Amino acid sequence: MKKRxxxxxxxxxxxxxxxxxxxxxHGYAAASMDELTSSVGLTRGAxxxxxxxxxxxxxxxxxxIDSEMADYAHQLGAQAGDAWQGLLxxxxxxxxxxxxxxxxxIVLLDGPAVLGDxxxxxxxxxxxxxxxxxxVKLIADGTMQQVDAEAAAxxxxxxxxxxxxxxxxxxxxKTVLPKAIEAFRVLAGGFLAKAN
Amino acid sequence: MKKRxxxxxxxxxxxxxxxxxxxxxHGYAAASMDELTSSVGLTRGAxxxxxxxxxxxxxxxxxxIDSEMADYAHQLGAQAGDAWQGLLxxxxxxxxxxxxxxxxxIVLLDGPAVLGDxxxxxxxxxxxxxxxxxxVKLIADGTMQQVDAEAAAxxxxxxxxxxxxxxxxxxxxKTVLPKAIEAFRVLAGGFLAKAN
DNA sequence: AAATTTGACATACGAACTGTATGCCAGATA
DNA sequence: TATCTGGCATACAGTTCGTATGTCAAATTT
Numbered sequence: 001m002k003k004r005x006x007x008x009x010x011x012x013x014x015x016x017x018x019x020x021x022x023x024x025x026h027g028y029a030a031a032s033m034d035e036l037t038s039s040v041g042l043t044r045g046a047x048x049x050x051x052x053x054x055x056x057x058x059x060x061x062x063x064x065i066d067s068e069m070a071d072y073a074h075q076l077g078a079q080a081g082d083a084w085q086g087l088l089x090x091x092x093x094x095x096x097x098x099x100x101x102x103x104x105x106i107v108l109l110d111g112p113a114v115l116g117d118x119x120x121x122x123x124x125x126x127x128x129x130x131x132x133x134x135x136v137k138l139i140a141d142g143t144m145q146q147v148d149a150e151a152a153a154x155x156x157x158x159x160x161x162x163x164x165x166x167x168x169x170x171x172x173x174k175t176v177l178p179k180a181i182e183a184f185r186v187l188a189g190g191f192l193a194k195a196n
Numbered sequence: 197m198k199k200r201x202x203x204x205x206x207x208x209x210x211x212x213x214x215x216x217x218x219x220x221x222h223g224y225a226a227a228s229m230d231e232l233t234s235s236v237g238l239t240r241g242a243x244x245x246x247x248x249x250x251x252x253x254x255x256x257x258x259x260x261i262d263s264e265m266a267d268y269a270h271q272l273g274a275q276a277g278d279a280w281q282g283l284l285x286x287x288x289x290x291x292x293x294x295x296x297x298x299x300x301x302i303v304l305l306d307g308p309a310v311l312g313d314x315x316x317x318x319x320x321x322x323x324x325x326x327x328x329x330x331x332v333k334l335i336a337d338g339t340m341q342q343v344d345a346e347a348a349a350x351x352x353x354x355x356x357x358x359x360x361x362x363x364x365x366x367x368x369x370k371t372v373l374p375k376a377i378e379a380f381r382v383l384a385g386g387f388l389a390k391a392n
Numbered sequence: 393a394a395a396t397t398t399g400a401c402a403t404a405c406g407a408a409c410t411g412t413a414t415g416c417c418a419g420a421t422a
Numbered sequence: 423t424a425t426c427t428g429g430c431a432t433a434c435a436g437t438t439c440g441t442a443t444g445t446c447a448a449a450t451t452t
Contacts, residue, residue: 034410054410166315244398
């Protein structure tokens with residue numbers, strides 16, 4: 001005799017967890033909803049009732065992972081010495097997190113293909129929001145040149161995440177990762193205000 | 197009484213052209229192979245004989261578009277004053293080309309999701325090869341800092357193409373495009389060797 | 393030049409998947 | 423206690439891809 005809402009929340013969580021696994025393992029297109037739901041003792045009925053359709057389920061999963069990433073990166077960045085170092089740390093963190101197959105497959109590959117550009121996701125992409133905030137601060141205090149904050153955030157994130165895809169696809173990720181991080185930091189330096 | 201090879205080449209070209217349209221219009225997943233083939237007076241028999249499977253067809257289309265992009269960008273870059281300006285022109289060209297829905301949908305969204313990271317495409321991504329060459333030259337002549345050429349090319353391309361996705365998804369692309377280009381050029385400046 | 397073979401493409405079939413429409417029953421409500 | 427709501431299961435319809443088989447024109451051989 002569980003409460004109604006409680007058991008429903010449990011099922012939602014079960015489905016989300018199963019979807020994370022299934023999407024990461026087989027990719028969005030090849031993930032079978034029948035298999036996914038039965039793996040947690042439910043049927044597609046529960047899925048379509050809770051998430052509307054397959055795309056809705058992906059959207060929820062992307063939202064969850066994206067939030068976790070933003071939280072972690074933001075927290076790491078806040079520990080850095082100054083805000084500029086924080087930005088670099090954040091970027092580095094994105095590169096490293098994107099080596100996780102779950103992040104890569106779901107957020108970087110299938111996410112944009114199925115849901116469209118991250119900037120128009122329901123979650124508005126927490127990752128982008130987070131780095132945008134930092135950028136705004138850095139422009140205000142004169143550390144960064146006066147460029148469009150949104151654009152700068154997009155470029156930094158795009159570069160970082162793309163670098164991660166490259167590292168992950170390379171035959172020797174361990175060797176290539178430091179090169180990617182180094183190049184990212186050098187590149188990001190372009191935004192620094194010229195010292196006069 | 198056409199020659200065998202000739203009529204086969206015609207059919208291949210017809211299918212490729214139809215696939216470009218269909219993939220761009222509906223996306224890879226939603227593009228029906230029956231509809232696509234019958235639109236040029238053929239059946240799926242011709243398709244599976246020529247391209248193996250649906251993925252093979254996408255691969256061929258991506259290859260074609262990617263080559264066209266690289267050719268155009270490289271040609272434009274070569275007209276610039278010096279090699280550094282050429283790199284910036286190339287990057288700008290990628291941003292502008294990626295506003296084309298065909299490029300965006302097929303090469304930037306569905307391509308990576310279905311075929312994996314561009315660096316492991318059969319074509320090896322002509323776009324990446326092209327900018328990598330320029331980067332190598334610029335490092336050799338001391339214009340750019342000594343970073344890994346592959347990494348630099350990946351970061352620049354990633355930033356540019358990602359910026360384009362952002363511009364295209366924005367409500368007012370015309371207004372946002374110049375901001376993206378400006379930010380890209382500032383960012384790329386990070387790779388410049390420090391003037392001593 | 394006639395006969396034979398090849399292979400490019402069409403046709404037919406099977407399996408899988410998504411989304412919807414309907415039914416059922418535990419738990420909420422009165 | 424009786425009624426009702428709604429979360430979830432079940433059954434069904436419509437598509438789609440990939441393969442296996444057939445066919446006929448064009449190339450090859452004799």
